[in-house]
Amino acid sequence: MKTLAILADFGTPGALLHAAEKVRTAGYRAFDCHSPFAIHGMDAAMGLGRSPIGYIVGGMALLGASIGYGLQTWVTTTAYPIIISGKPLYSWQAYIIVTFALFVLFGALGGVIGMLRLNRLPRLHHPLFYSERFGRVTDNAFMVSIEAGDPLFDETGTRDFLSSIGGTNIELVKGD
């Protein structure tokens, strides 16, 4: 059994926000703030930039639209050129709807897959799950976790630090 991380409780969203600022200022990098819902202002407090997910969604959406438009153009002018109700073979007005549908479809699928990739999910096991109490972050607890891999991590030092910034129920998470 080795120590994998340390967990501390901070009773409210406000306390967690301030703890995040202090943990970051102290120089820790491999830490996270767990809460039952997203807390407004936490990205800034933790020193995280804007998520790149918008570019993924935008890029995938444009790819979907190009595939849709290109497929319809190719099918109606080259692969299966048939004149229907006197319309020209290349009738772009009619292509817009399928192009739009694929724009949305690719954007949405790309966004969700991108979100999962960025979050390294699905990952069914994680060291924090060794903690019995960690499950409460999906209910009503607000916790800071610092991973043992962080260069500043030190069992007693980090414990004292978390306690000094107001953390309670501090727990060393141990596992294999």
Place this chain on the structure above:
Amino acid sequence: MSAIIKQHSASPDAAALVADQPLVTGGLDFGGITEKVSGIVERKTPKAWWLAFSLAASVLLMLVGSIGWLVYEGVGIWGLNNPVGWGWDIVNFVFWVGIGHAGTLISAILFLMRQRWRTAINRFAEAMTIVAVICALMFPAIHVGRIWVLHWFFPVPNQMSMWPNFRSPLLWDFFAVGTYFTVSTIFWYVGLIPDLATLRDRAKTRARQIVFGILSLGWRGGNRQWRHYELVYLMLAGLATPLVLSVHSIVSTDFATSLIPGWHTTIFPPYFVAGAIFSGFGMVMTLALIARKIFKLEDIITIGHLEKMNKVMLVTGSMVGYAYISEFFMAWYSGNIYEAFTFVNRAFGNYAWAYWIMFLCNVVTPQLFWFKKIRTSIPVMFVISIFVNIGMWFERFVIIVTSLARDFLPSSWGYYAPSKWDIMIFIGSFGLFFTLFLLFLRFLPMISMTEIKGVMPEADPHAHGHDGHAAEAAGGEA
């Protein structure tokens, strides 16, 4: 600290909302919300659920049997004739797709507009959307007759070297509704992930731990996850908003691009979208009132929520009424005798009974919501929501059947009546709808715990204050 206080007072909308009408009543805290919502899926199955489920599943069985006979015998078992080639199948398709729209409106459009009251109803409105779209997709699938060549809809290379006709609105429909179903499903699932993690962490049995453990994908609620999650949720809402407005517009082009009087009009896309949202809110209201009563959710789905939904119905119902009247005006103003005849025939011809049922249910009844007493009376709104459901089904019936039944030449006129198979498949689709919806109510959290917690006053990181000042400021504002 004063900067934070200023910022807080500078955005009075949230504070005012909380101050004059709490979104959650009954003194529930974060833990209370978890307990209340998760408890529903963890307790022993209530007898009422079994009763409802057996009824719904029996009706579903009737649907399965009827479809089996339909596939074996062909669409000739329906009441379709010449000239009425589209009957209840397409009426039901448009009816069910329309119902789905309210779920996406609540989950996406109200989200973008920062309407925080949506959190109480969005989860099950989204589930309703998905189930309604499943019912809707079934109808075009079975009405093609040769269901075993359904894959011809897909643009895939085949041995005949044939490709679908991309200039046809029927193919647009396939793409629009297919995308709508996929995007609604992933939007709903993404919203579910944190709540599934809550169920995982509360699981008492090994089986529940494994199932919810897998479904929640290992969610840890860390802000490093939340930041991507929140942004993708916003993006999905942004994509779903034009999508939902486009889906029923595209469904309306099935009609509007044809030459049939009564169908060939440019008003159809906005008129269909307003009607879809109107009918969807009717269905959400019916289901919400029942679920709220059975599962005792009065503290989460408050009378304030219901009143807001009634206001949406009043607005969209008025739009629908306006569309009915302007259709009549345009029929006269266009000077086209076929168009004028079609509308006079709708109101005073063979199908006048259907027209007036539609008109009473959709135009007259929602106007009652101008009165606050009626907007806040649960029995009255329940009855009105049922009327809206009936009225919107009849709207599609009136549009489709009355227009087809009177062809250009009187020698081709006809009258359509459904066969017993039409009726059984229609009723059966409610069996499918309620079976799936009841399974959702039983096994998944019907209210988004995460989002509800996020809109509670104590979720604001500045609500309690870190040194007391902010708390005073909040108190002063209230």
